[in-house]
Amino acid sequence: MAEQHTLHFITRARESLDITGEVAARVRESAIAAGVAHVFVRHTSCGLAITENADATVRRDLETLLQRWAPDGDPAYRHDLEGDDDMAAHARSLLTGVSVSVPFAGGRLLLGTWQGIYLFEHRAQGHRREVVVTLLG
Template identity: 60%
Template structure:
């Protein structure tokens, strides 16, 4: 059995937006009792990640790390047609990823106590992002 649904997320610019509840709603709607939920973002300058949902400083610190991994406006970049954050956003997407899988049992995701699913916007300005959830079981 497979079930697929998408939803849009509006970002305000760089940072994380928790999408756990929306993904959980889709998993419940799927009717799959045991399987996998795949979460995929259909863009190349943002990511989906599982990270701690209790302490927001974790997500702030992820921004600090990402700035070290892929700094904005690096003179070595060739791709900057949409601004100083353009290539950095693509690099951050490659490093953090555009998809993830979460096991499903009892019709619910098996996330750990302190885990949440987040869309991580890598651009500095607001964007509308499409997230695709596929549940198989």
């Protein structure tokens, strides 16, 4: 059995947006008793990650690391059609990944106590983002 849902989010510049509640709502509403929620973002300049949900400084520190590993405007980049953040956003997307999978049962995501699902906007300006949630059971 499978279900699929498309979620829409409006991001702001370089943020980590907690989307756990929206994914959890689809699991709660599902007729599937147990399975896996596969969450996939349909873009190449943002990403998904499961990380700390209790202390926002963790996500700020992750952004600091991403900026170090893939800085905006690096003169070695050739791809800069959409600005200094263009190639850096694509590289950061590779670092965070574009999908996560979470088991669920009894209408609940089986995340750990301090885990949340985050959409990381890697661009310097916000965008409209689509996330596909596939529930497999």
